Amino acid sequence: MNKLTKLFITFVSAITLTLASISSSFAKVEGDYIVLGSAISLTGKYSSNGVHTQNGYNMAVDRINKMGGVEVQGKKYKFEIIYYDDESNPKRAAQLAERLIKQDGVHYMLGPYSSGLTKAIAPVTEKYKIPMVEANGASRSLFTKGYKYLFAVLSPANQYLEVAIDLAVEKNGGKGVRIAQAFEQDAFSQDVRLGILDAAKRTGSEIIIDDKLPKELNDMAATLAKVKATKPDVLVVSGHTKGALTAIRQISEMKVDVPMLAMTHCDAAKLSKQHGKKSEYALCASQWHKNLSYKDKFFGSGKKYDADFKKEFGYAPPYQSAESSAALLVFKDAFERANSFDRDAVRDALVDTEMQTFYGNIKFGPGGQNVAKPMILFQVRCKGDDCENKVVAPTKWASDKFYHPIPKWSERS
Amino acid sequence: MDFLIFKAPMLMVQASLDGILLGILFALIAYGMALQWGVMNIINIAQGDLVILGGYIAYTMYLAGIHPAWGVIVSPIIMFFVGWALYKLVINKVVDRDLFISILATFGIAIVFQQLMNFIFGADVVVAQSEYGTTMLFDNSVTLPNSKIFSAVISVLYAIALVIYMKKSRLGRAIRATAQNARAAKILGVDTEKVYAATFGINAALCGIAGALISITLTLHPYVGLPYTVRSFMIVIVAGLGNLPAVAVSGMGLGLFEEFADYILGTEFRIGAVFMLLVFILVYRRFKLSKKREYLK
Secondary structure, eight states, X not given: OOHHHHXXXXXXXXXXXXXXXXXXXXXXXXXXXXXEEEEEOSSSTTHHHHHHHHHHHHHHHHHHHHTTOXXXXXXXXXXXXXXXXXXXXXXXHHHHHHHHHHTXXXXXXXXXXXXXXXXXXXXXXXXXXXXXXXXXXXXXXGGSSOOSSEEESSOOGGGTTHHHHHHHHHHTTTSOOEEEEEEESSHHHHHHHXXXXXXXXXXXXXXXXXEEEOTTOOOOHHHHHHHHHHOOSEEEEESHHHHHHHXXXXXXXXXXXXXXXXXXXXXXXXXXXXXXXXXXXXXXEESOOTTSOOEETTTEEHHHHHHHHHHHHSXXXXXXXXXXXXXXXXXXXXXXXXTSOOHHHHHXXXXXXXXXXXXXXXXXXXXXXXXXXXXXXXXXXXXXXXXEEEEEESTTTOOSOOOOSOOOGGGXX | OTTHHHHOHHHHHHHHXXXXXXXXXXXXXXXXXXXXXXXXXXXXXXXXXXXXXXXXXXXXXXXXXSOGGGHHHHHHHHHHHHHHHHIIIIIHHHTTSOHHXXXXXXXHHHHHHHHHHHHHHOSSOBOOOOOOOEXXXXXXXXXXXXXXXXXXXXXXXXXHHHHXXXXXSHHHHHHHHHHHOHHHHHHTTOOHHHHHHHHHHHHHHHHHHHHHHHHHHSOBOTTOOHHHHHHHHHHHHHHOTTOHHHHHHHHHHHHHHHHHHHHHTOGGGHHHHHHHHHHHHHHHHHHHHHHHHHHHO
């Protein structure tokens, strides 16, 4: 190496070091701004839900800032979020979390989209003792690792479809039912499966088909042929949107008659856009629905949130957006109660959170999961090819009658 | 619950028909792979992604209000030019190199295609509706979606057309000549560069047809191309290059194998079983070859 090169390298490293130290002084609070960080999937396979998440965050930031911001020690602060695109890749997400914390000096994090990516980031935030409020990682294993700085505003995955089994048993006069289930082999869906196993044990139900779908699979014909042959009382499917769409396509094509079909990721907007009225009567687990009567002073009610979101982004908010907005409300509340920017004070305030938002009640259990909000089930009901989500369970929130059993295909027009 | 399939004979019929119909579709994709593998000695990792792109073309038509079945005509035409362009841009630079380079290059193409499709069409799973209805057999105990029957029929028709084309047309003869001996063909005045481009184009067109059929029978997503690559690779390994009847038979065989593996081993081992079979066949082939070598000694 000649002298000039050495000099050059020294020069470059000096600049890099200086820049690094400057940027870390941006830190948590910069002037009037509280800076939050988030790695989020803007490209890659989670990009559509990643964008829903980001829109949810942005909507809440705008709203809170407009309504006076966050008051800490008598001074008003505004929220600002630094985003990085994690490309839907867990390794990248973990790197970006490090970068947000070490280079950008972020002291408070918002979660990414999906359980898998949250799992990748949580060890990093835990290591640096950075409080993270996440809204899109529901996998049960996130809440059993003893994380102290992880807070989730959503209900854990095992609760997604338990209600559906209870509902089926109720319709069966309190006797156990025969369940056929097909779950994708990913952390989230397998947690949903565990929930069903618990519910089956509790209600004395029998699981007669228990298929695990490979990630690459887009053909469920074999599972459905088994369902046809064994005639279960309930068919449960969880495999993200792909699973829900494949199920509806093949159930309608193979004319599989089941009295009850319960799924995850089957928002009417997505299902009926692709399948029209073939998706009718599907029961879907959801974290949130606009018709629930929760209220807060920032967004008003769910209906108001729905309308405002539509105006801002041009589409109806999926629950992924709603829960993401709620994460910001949690942070604001915690900062104000902590009345400090000390990370541990904020963390302790988060532990004591007990509040109502338009999205639901929020109170964190010992593992960091939200224990105050039940999952809801809605049923897809259609007029022509125009379908809507109607809340049918739990009974407290039910706005519509639960349609059971599903009419046979031969009787459906 | 174990081996439900042996207790219910109708399930056996259902599984067999599902397997064969699906297998015919796989065979079409595999035939394209066999063709360009045989002619250019390139293993195309992006095969499945070309299929998915073909599917998105049909889906785009469906969104525009055109029946997606027309995709089986429009999609191959567009995909032919995509394939041609791909050859001119990338493949012609790796065609004479060793297999490893071409695998790397097509792997790169696969990633670029996935990201582009994700960018253009979004990460949501989509399907196109053919509204073809369902055929019910044996008193409704066996159901066959007409879209699957349609896709098998179209695949067979295209395969026959391609065989005739390869036998009778000038370009077909040139392609076969190049496959047998590229240098000799060149000396005899065949423009091998053009033949390569056309071969890659035809392969992409076949993928386009298969994609359009998948859009009405299964689901589309930017990242589900790889299983199609693996399956066609597998079929070609079993059938050998340039042997269409064998490709068809091994395609259907694979379809059947998958369906039965699903019932007997469980759904979770369905794709795993395909890989196991691949390993088994590779080992078996090696074993047979080594025997042959002994005779030569």
